[in-house]
Amino acid sequence: MPGNRPSSHETLFPGGGEMGARLRAHDWAATSLGPVAGWPPTLTTAVRIMLGSRFAMWMAWGPDLTFFCNDAYRPTLGVKDAWALGSRSDVVWAEIWPDIGPRIAQVLRTGEATWDEALLLFLERRGFAEETYHTFSYSPLADESGTVTGMLCVVSEETERVIGERRLRCLRDLGAGMAAARTGAEVGAVVAGCLGEGTRDLPVALAFLAGDAPALLAHAGLGPDHAAAARPGEAASAALECLGPAVPVAALGPLFADLPAGPWDQPPTHALVVPIAQQGQSRPAGVFVAGLNPYRPLDEAYRGFVDLFVGQIATGLANANAYEAERRRAEALAELDRQKTVFFSNVSHEFRTPLTLMLGPLTEVLDSAPAALDSDTRRLVELAHRNGLRLLKLVNALLDFSRIEAGRAQAAFEPLDLARFTAELASSFRSATDKAGLVLDVDCTSLPEPAFVDPEMWEKVVLNLVSNAFKFTLAGRIAVRLRAEGGRALLSVADTGLGIPEAELPRLFERFHRVEGAQGRSFEGSGIGLALVQELVRLHGGTVGVESRLGEGSTFTVSLPLGQVHLPQDRIRAARAGVSTATRSHVYVEEATRWLDDGPAGPPDLGEAPRPVPPGLTGRVLLADDNSDMRAYVGRLLGDSGHVVEAVGDGTAALEAARRHAPDLVLSDVMMPGLDGFGLLAALRDDPALRGVPVILLSARAGEEARIEGLAAGADDYLIKPFSARELLARVETNLRLARVRREAADALRRVNETLEAQVAARTRERDRMWRLSKDVMLIARFDGTMTALNPAWQAVLGWQPADLVGRSFLDLVHPDDHARTEAEARRIEQGETTLLFENRYRHADGSYRTLSWTAVPGEDHLHAVGRDVTEQRELEDAFRQSQKMEAVGQLTGGIAHDFNNLLTGIIGSLDLLSTRLRQGRTDVVERYIEAALASAHRAAALTHRLLAFARRQPLDPRPVDANALVASLEDLVGRTLGETVSLESRLSDGLWPALCDANQLESAILNLAINARDAMPDGGRLTIETRNVTLDRVFAAAHGDVAPGAYVRLAVTDTGTGMPPEVVRRAFDPFFTTKPIGQGTGLGLSMIYGFARQSGGHAVIASEVGRGTTVALYLPRHDLPLQAGPPAEAESLPPGPAETPAGSGETVLVVEDEPAVRSLIVDVLRDLGYRALEAEDGPAGLAALRGAARIDLLVTDVGLPGLNGRQLADDAREHRPGLKVLFITGYAENAAMAGFLAPGMQMITKPFPVDLLARRIRAMIEGGSS
Template sequence: MGARMRAHDWSASPLGAPETWPQALSSVVSLMLGSRFPMFAAWGPELGFLYNDAYAEILGDKHPAALGRRFRDIWHEIWDAITPYVTSAMAGEATWAENLPLTMNRRGYDERTYFTFSYSPIRDEAAIVRGMFCACTETTAKVKAEEALRASEARASGVLEGMGEGFMLLDHDFRILQMNAEGFRLEERLPDQVVGRSHWEVYPGSEFMPIGQMYLRAMQERIPLTLEHRYVWPDGHAAWLEVRAYPHPEGLALFYRDVTERREREDELREAEARFQAIANSIDQMVWSTRADGYHDYYNQRWYDFTGVTPGSTDGEEWEDIVHPEDRERTWKVWGESLATGEPYRIEYRLRHHSGQYRWTLGRALPMRDGAGLITRWFGTCTDIQDIVEAREVLARSREELEALVAERTADRDRMWRLSTDIMLVARYDATIEAVNPAWTSLLGWGERDLVGGAFMDLVHPDDVAATLAEVGKLSEGLTTLRFVNRYRHKDGSYRWLSWTAVPAENLIHAVGRDITAEKEAAQALADTEEALRQSQKMEAVGQLTGGIAHDFNNLLTGITGSLELMQTRMSQGRLTDLDRYMAAAQGASKRAAALTHRLLAFSRRQTLDPKPTDVNALIHGMEELIRRTVGPSVHIEVVGSAGLWSALVDSSQLENALLNLCINARDAMPDGGRITVETANRWLDDRIARERDMSVGQYLSLCVTDTGTGMTPDVIAKAFEPFFTTKPIGQGTGLGLSMIYGFVRQSGGQVRIYSEVGQGTTVCLYLPRHHGDAPGSERMPDLAGAPRAERGETVLVIDDEPSIRMLVTEVLEDLGYTAIEAADGPSGLRVLQSDARIDLLVTDVGLPGGMNGRQVADAARVTRPDLKVLFITGYAENAAVGNGYLDCGMQVLTKPFAMEALASRIRDLIEARPVRSGREPERDQ
């Protein structure tokens, strides 16, 4: 452009020769020519036009004639649009415009263009504005591209909103950025409940976990994805959705639609297909179908059973090979005529049977037509008529031969009718008797004259009428009766048991009845004998149990009463030195009596448990030495405690007793010595394993005892948990051990399973539900002398029908400084509770006389004393009475017999506990 300026004739330009230009203009021109950006300058009153090479491209055909001309003459078509900017620049104010639309004519036609530019004033040495300078950029392509993009997005948005399927756009963090109208319609939720929120927050549920993994894979690997899944919305309605996922710059685009109707139609189609298959395979005929052109593409199972060919081997025209060679030409001709005319197909021909012989069959087919009458398929059957063909041959014999044959067969039938010891009956469906054979007289005493014309229902036992009418109904529907049993009245008034076989005819029932009265009576006698034997065995087992219990209790009572008598004698004699020994003997006997009671309750599976969080590994460790001493030196004990074992909520005393019993059983199974392994582990049972073990799905810890002994047969395993069942000799086992263990574990919410192999050993596993929380350390029984004492005025109400217990509890309370109030039954105790007396704690037996048990008294008292603390004391398994294993807050239970130290500690703990809150808490919080 510099060379062009130097060669240009400036004589006609309002700018004059370049050497006359002022310094300000020359500086601007120098700057402009050295730049690669489009620039121009306009100078003087007439705004003479100067520009650089980059701007020449914008001028188009106006270049190079535009050099030195008036600015207005060059861009006269846009002058009105740019005049405000020019005026402002010449007034000394810089101006700026972005993407200004201008209609230019620079190539012989008008075109819409866009420019971003700035106009700056140019001042001379006197600081007077003499011209202006412009730096500009043509943005036509950019603006049109943006307009096209917006138009495309608008079209896309319109398409999305007009789609008949839902659309959802997810970002890379699975937030919902966009959803179309159909998506909101399917959701039935407002936009602010969906858009902007996480996909997993809008669609919670475990069923979306695998779907989310597939979405993530499609997003990461940039691959499309198509799937169908059933979704249940939060309001409960469900639908099958077909989802197509496509990678998108934002993340993932999902297109989905409700395909519930299609799925239902597909299910209906599959169900219809299954029904068709079931029907086709249930009938005696061979069923087949072809396309409209006669191509065979379906046979039912009866076809393959009859012919013995492999599936698919007779498709198309291959079925011709199993047609008898003499019948093939005729068969093809008839079939071809039906295909050509659409007339029904019917032919008799011989097919090769799977035995290798040919049998006559009847082939029939009908065409299926569409709404226009065009044939779409053929459905046909083949029926084995070999017997019919042979019968025709028989009928074709001479009349004499046929009559002789008929007479012979009739005679055979008549002989069977007369001589049969089973009763035979021909009757109508309304029960009217048409014919009976002579056996009715010998079996039931009724003659033919007594029965024909009457109703056989008149002879049916009243208790069997409904079942008999139902069976007649089945016969009327064409169903055959096999071994239907009912009772018919003998002429002497007694009843006989009959087993019937009957077949339906067009209007008649043909039936044969066999007398099974003797069989019925023998079966009943056998059942009565077996029941008597079972009762005898039960009574013998109960006798053995009660005899042993009576023996143990008598020994224990002798120890208690004898010790008390000696204590009384020594005290009357003033000899106090041996009292401690007698007291220890009495206490020891009473503790053994309590243990015996607990074992009996465990046997009955109704003991009152005291479940607490228990560290089973620590429990085993504490018992290990006792177990070793119990099983003896010939048995090696190995303990395998799982690291990180969960705690269990169980009665630790019962669990110790169960473990010791299992180890003793294991020892008895190894008379020559062996190994016992005690093992613990954490178990997570899924649906399949839980079903196999008859347990609920969840987390458990297992305690397993394994021996290397004689093992158990499946029959023994099946009976092992039954009360009184034992394989030990008489006098060496009561059959209660495993039964008590089973009762304790089941009552604790767990399960017991036995795994054994004869000669290899046995494993017994206790599965106990996991307790979420840590097991506390062992608690030391407090000393009564050091038990915390009552605060001033604290009062305890004691309700128990046993005077000795009331006396003992009251004395303990008074020794500790409490005021004690006694009541002998529920109503009298409730009257105290409904008075104004101060009561800080209620101590009550569960089983009480007077029409109210302890739980009822406590519930009634809490109507007026909602914060009342309650301690239940019971010697029975009264879980139901105290709330089916659940106690209200502020309630605890203490099982008799109990130590006085435990009673004192429990009383203080309850009184000092936080105030009673509403609701219920498990009994394990005692």
Template sequence: MNSEQRDSSFLAGGGEMGALMLAHDWKATPLGDPAGWPQSLRTAIRLMLNCGHPIYIFWGPDLLCFYNDAYRQSIGPERHPSSLGQPGRTVWEEIWPIIGPQIDQVMAGRGATWHENHLVPITRNGRREDVYWTYSYSPIDDADAPYGVGGVLVVCSETTQKVLNEQRLMREIERQRRMFQKAPGFIAVLTGPDHVYEYVNDAYLAIAGQRDFIGRSVREALPELEGQGFYELLDRVYSTGERYVAHAMKVRLATDASTRYIDFVYEPMRDEAGAVYGIFVSGHDITGRRIAELQSLLNEESLRLTTEAAEIGIWDVDFVTNTLTWSPRTKAMFGFSSDAVCTLDDFYAGLHPEDREATTRAFQAALDPAVRATYDVQYRTIGHDDGVVRWIAAKGKGLFDAAGNCYRAVGTAIDISAAKLADARHAFMLELSDALRGSDTHAALNEACALMGRFFGVSRVGYGHLDPVEDMFDYSECWTNGRAQPLLGRVPAHAFGVKIVNRLSAGETVVIADLLNDPLSDEEETRATARAVDTRAILVVPFLRAGRLRTIVYLNDRPIRHWRPDEVAFMEEVAERTRQVIERGEAEAALRALNATLEARVEARTAELRAAEEALRQSQKMEAIGQLTGGIAHDFNNLLQGITGSLDLVQRRVGQGRLGDLDRFISGAIASANRAAALTHRLLAFSRRQPLDPRPVQVNPLVGSMEELLRRTLGERVELTLALADGLWLTRCDANQLESAILNLAINARDAMPSGGRLVIGTQNRHTGAAEAAAHADRPAGDHVAISVTDTGTGMDAETIARAFEPFFTTKPMGQGTGLGLSMIYGFARQSGGYAWIDSALGRGTTVHLCLPRFEGEAGAEETESGTSEDATIETGETVLVVEDEPVVRNLVVEVLGDLGYRAIEAVDGPSGVEIVQSAQRIDLLITDVGLPGLNGRQVADAARALRPDLKVLFMTGYAENAALVFGALDTGMSVITKPFTMDALATRVREIIEA
């Protein structure tokens, strides 16, 4: 082994780069033969070649380049291996403005440098790349070199992927923060065993008040919670790792003296090892709903008392579960006790045989989807327990689902026996008088029996003549209608015996139930007689004809023990009236007078019932309106008190020269104003008029970016699947609202699967045809992007589906849920030009479809490039026209424009604004309120752009009812900002528009 080989041994073992250095012609470079290299360079190269970490060396006045195998993987084919031994300024010319000063610092003996995640773009693999590095430049000593530094040792790591991942993570965190910030429910993130606030959203501040939360523990930030149990619950969740869900829990806060009710969840957050490191808090303020529920209980009790007082029965038939629900009043009409369990079979069995067919037919017509008639019938019932026949007036209707199936029938029932009794008395008395006045006694009695049968609600009435003198019935003469004998069975005529004669000899009118119980020697006759006495009622009417005492016997197939007292009394009255008619042949005038009185009483009673029903409906309507307006007024008065009170104190302190603590009162006024803004935003959402910021949206990436958030929200018991369709169209909507809608639906689905299950979020292109649009008034025809959220939970029945999108409607137990989520989602879909619908059934899970209109443009078609900074230069003379009828708002806007350096022109209404536009004055931007009286803001803008086509317009609105501002009808150069807005937000928006 020669000396040259020994002198080059420091290059051995260096992998590919060591081999390249050995083979390199160093004699042709300023360094010359490696045998003559300085020892410090030889040592540095030896260390570099045998190190697995990327290292680079610049050496000598020309900064010749050396690097190891680990480094060559980062520089690409453009510099490997050609850069070995070449001057650094030539190799790294494109980035020398960045690294050159750093190298010069080290070579000049001014110490090492350190750079972490520093952007140094380089060209590699044929393209320019943004590459991030963490690196240090350290001196390599050489006593013979200027400043004692022979070269620079570069120890580096490429951190591009790490930086990009962190940037993506930060963007995701920021996106989630924005989404959480505007979420309808309150959210907070607590970390550590002391529950230190890391994040709170606007809704949390709206409830707890503007305080310094971040970095403080719950006990420090909310000391008034002491003794209310919240601290202990947080400690338990953190120590056990078990989720806690609370419904309608009371809380008292220092910002509000009244008691609030909140639904909330304490969800433990775990690290990669599974240890709890914090708690995610989410929930809703349900004070208004809780009070409404308590009021609803009072209203329900009021309704029950009212219906009971009005003697109205309620009935409800659920065909899904095949159950019948009757109120106690309804049960009484069918002769059941209040605690009895009734079925549809009981209903049909309780109908009188003569009314059963007609009543069933009317009921079936109300349930038939092709007919859907109103169920409005009168029928007789035969009491189950008491056997009493009652006349019932029932009304109701069937409820149908989207498929046309009747799933429920509801209605009311009123006992109208009194009215029917009066009608029957009237008709019977008149017709009986006419009948008995004729000469054909048998025919007249036959007709009279039919009338009596209708009155008593029976189908079989028999009659006969009893001749007390002869002490017998003459079958050949007396049982002429053919019905009497079947009613009595085989009771012989002589069974009536002399007792009848004796009891009737004084001319009495009696109802007889015990005249057939004399024992007879014949066993068969005894049984027949007993049966007749037990099961039949007999009315005996005595009268004089041709000087002889005669008797008409009426036989009714209803047991006498089931007669009501009023029926018995009427029987006696009929007997007396019949006798008088037969004897005098005149009774019509007296009967009409009697029935006129009865009819007047029935009409008065009916009028009272109708008045009670109307009063009840009006009371419920006014109660609901009063509850809503009272709640809003209460909340706004509290907020206005915070604003006016704080400003009043600021004014006083300024007058007294006490300026030290003004910030506290100003912050209080701003906090109350922000809460008022949040309240109006919720009210607009409930009325489906919330302001939106519609832009082209690619739904698949948006849903995909939410996957991690959704998995954390759903928990381990719910399996999440994304079924995203290829080639999905663009839509145009407010992306933040869409994210909130999807998150809301996922949370609803999770709550519907308490034992876990599967959740599928899918997307697809959907065409809504003309036929479907015609069948569903809320579904516009055209192309839509459909987002579906499907769960395997408990599902909904048809009635719940029909009401699911109603504000404040919820199927959750009292105190759980606000009933606002689906209403806001439906409102968002409708405002965006789309629609929403639900497909569900009990036990089959639920799918909520959110369909948004297809957007035909490009994804970035509406993005404006502001590219401006806070200190952008403002062109001299730029002028803004402000059209606003509210003086305070107009003055604030003008003040902000002045601070920005713009010249502002004021107009108090639309016509004066148009006059200014028609003048020769320079106008670079028009700011106008949408809701101007007379000539509105959109009309002012259209008139202005007709004269100045390139004029930029910024609309201000506090009530987004104009479709032009929410459904995509804004022209190029037009923007909108919703009230209330901060002055900073207005300044930023004005700068972006003018300087774009």
């Protein structure tokens, strides 16, 4: 039975997820398989296995190969998922049937399973043919008779894996190729090669280089004669216009037309244009145009692959550019090195001549009789001679080096007793090592055969190595060994010195290389000594090496072949007798000795007499220089000028001396062992006690850059060697004077600070006194509300102990209704604004609430607030306002009651007379009595309307209003109202903004103000109506209640009448306030105008002076959008003259009104007009009628209904009857007066209303009108 079918399906195919539910719901009787109840057990079993499996499976069964699948297979179906179940398999997979159909047929025919791994299939599962890969097996399914009737496919989609591996392989090959690319051309070749391998993902691709001459870096998939490849400049420019998302190929321009298909059967339809980034620059190095695979979607992985491919290109280009720049730099350095060698060679030759002419006369002077020179003069000559020899040594080293590098070194090899010669050279340092407290161990054993060496060169080798060991060995020993080993002479110079960092060993023998931070006896040195040793040893066919451990010492080993067979025969000469080393070693030994002590004082400056230093400008100078001659010379100059000088040999000693006794000035060399001049300067500036000591740096580094570097590091002055005595003394004097001025200024500033601190302390005491004694609560809090400090008044005002509130949020104490306003005000303060007046309610410790008035200012990360308890003040104000209201009610009772009694008398009297005349059969006066009653009723309705306006409860229809046009349209009416004795002037501003308000109410307000002005000018005068744009700021808003700051349209009415005294101005907007006698006014006119302005979101202000006149200004909110062209809004009224009331055509109107008389009236009117009227007495009854089946063309409902108001009824009705038109009727509806009350298809009419107006409104809405 049909009723059992669902349960049968549930039994046969339980579970199975979404596909199981679809299978159970499918109408199988309409397929070739027939009802499920007739399916063979093998089929149902196979289907149940498939549905329960979490592997992707599909199966085909029966003559039509009906299609089944499980939930895991649904993603493979894509858009076919909605209809595939139960369809023919050859229809489901029509696009791949040529590939899979023969396989299925084979399974059905042979009963043997098939197997395919990562088979390419073009599935149309997303609306286009898509490249996919699948590993699957087709297995036979047999019925009860053993006949193969279907097949089961277990499949795993491999698309992401196959394509991902393909892309990864392409990127890996690209990265490997880029690692070896050294030029832009090689980068292009690598890119082209990888594009050739990866053409399935990038069937067509071009890489362009940008710049002044755009070029094609690489391309694939199209020939070099293609327009895009042949015109790279134009093609690159066109491509750069299409950066970003994929674009159709046609958008790239005609150069990219007719792209080839590559490995696919159709060309790319879309391309991706990606900039090739240029390191460190915003302008790209080029652009890559990728023709996309037409059989793959451009998903995130595809986009990422292209981005990575382009990123590899950018990296390859950056590396190639860097390699090319490094190659050019290496060539430039090599050229610079060659130029430097030539320069040193030339300069060294030029130096030797003047040095000879200097050293020769000095030697003669020193060799003269001792009595010929006094002691001071001899010291001067010795100083000059000693430093001349040092300069000669350096010049000789540079010249030797330049000759060796140029291949012009002429070594003269001769047989020597190398052991004796080496021992003599090393022993010349004995006096220096003894003075330094070092052990010099010289052990040179005789060699079995002579060694052929150039004596002068070997001398430089030994002296450089021993001098170097002495310089960097501060304690311990120096051992010099010479021995024979395996036909070679081995010289080793070992020390227990500082050692050399391992990282520096490979570069130790490079020219001009110096180990940074080496703590030797002196920082002096050219950095060519060891390089010269290496070159000299190589000339002898030998080698030199070094072993060193930092902090343990170093061993230099020189290995020379014995004999002469390894030497050029033309450079060998016979042995000379007695080679002496005294002259050549003297320079090395004397220089080493000068590293140990300061020696004699330096000579005075012979060229310039030192300028006497004025009394009071002398000071204690700390001098730091590793050169003893320089220390002695500068120390004597400063001492002779009256300064007290302490001289030290390095920066560390200078820092220790400064900390022992702060100097007035520090004079330091830049290059020193250990702590250099810059290090000393930094240490002084970091020491608070020494930070103000002036520092002058001395340096041999000339040039503006060196001076700027020194001053930028914090030095007060920078003096470049060589300098004159006068310049040195002048710099010292100037810096001492400046230091004195700075000290005096610092003392004055300190005194000022002490005075200010005293004043601050006094003010702080006063502030603390106010904090303690103030009766107002004071608060310091973070901007998140956490209170950090509270004054004692909190206990007196709110009953809380301040300590109990610290750490809590002030929002914990704020009344829940005031939370949002308080948080908003705190955010304003956090943004830097000051709160002048803000009130909220705080919870007292007893649970009651007190009203506090706050003033608050922002700090850096806190707000500071003062709050005054105004609870009693506000209660008094409320009581006063209540008394005013009661007084106003009394005035209303007199004035309104009188007016209503008059109106009711007219109505009742007219109706009584009408009734009497009708009984008498007299109908000639009926119309006159009816018109009199209606006139009184209309005047009563107008009075009620004014009461609603005052109460801000009348429904408004706010629309954009052109106030200028509205005023212009009222000029005739206002003029007639004013009479002949009052002139009218309009001052309408150009460019006036649209105002957002109810145009009808604005007209009434203007007319009301004109009438008031007329009454204030009994003897005539002038009335001016003025409009202009204004922007109200926060100050105005704070002074006028809750007015919001912003843009407004100001409309002002000014008269030249009697004016009002201040006490009347203050109460002019109060309800029922009037200066007229009882019965001559209700006191609602200005209240109605004020209520209209406030209800519109604006404001009203009165300015008046007795005897001069009054100005009433309305501020109406600006409408942000421009006005639409069209006539101004007009008041809704009856058309002039008689008009025919429109009749109905049998439409159905539902009337919902809880007042029986009104409901009966509306129903009678509708029926008289030809409508079918339904009625309901309240909201639930109306809703029941609306939910029924009867046709209803219009809903007419009161707004204020019991149980369910009119808007709720309309909303519920529209859920059942979408598009139902609704006409609201209201007499006093608070909700109806709110903006946004009316939705599309809704209108409102206000009680009381004329019957004709009701009829026309109903007719218009039924025929298609809307609100």
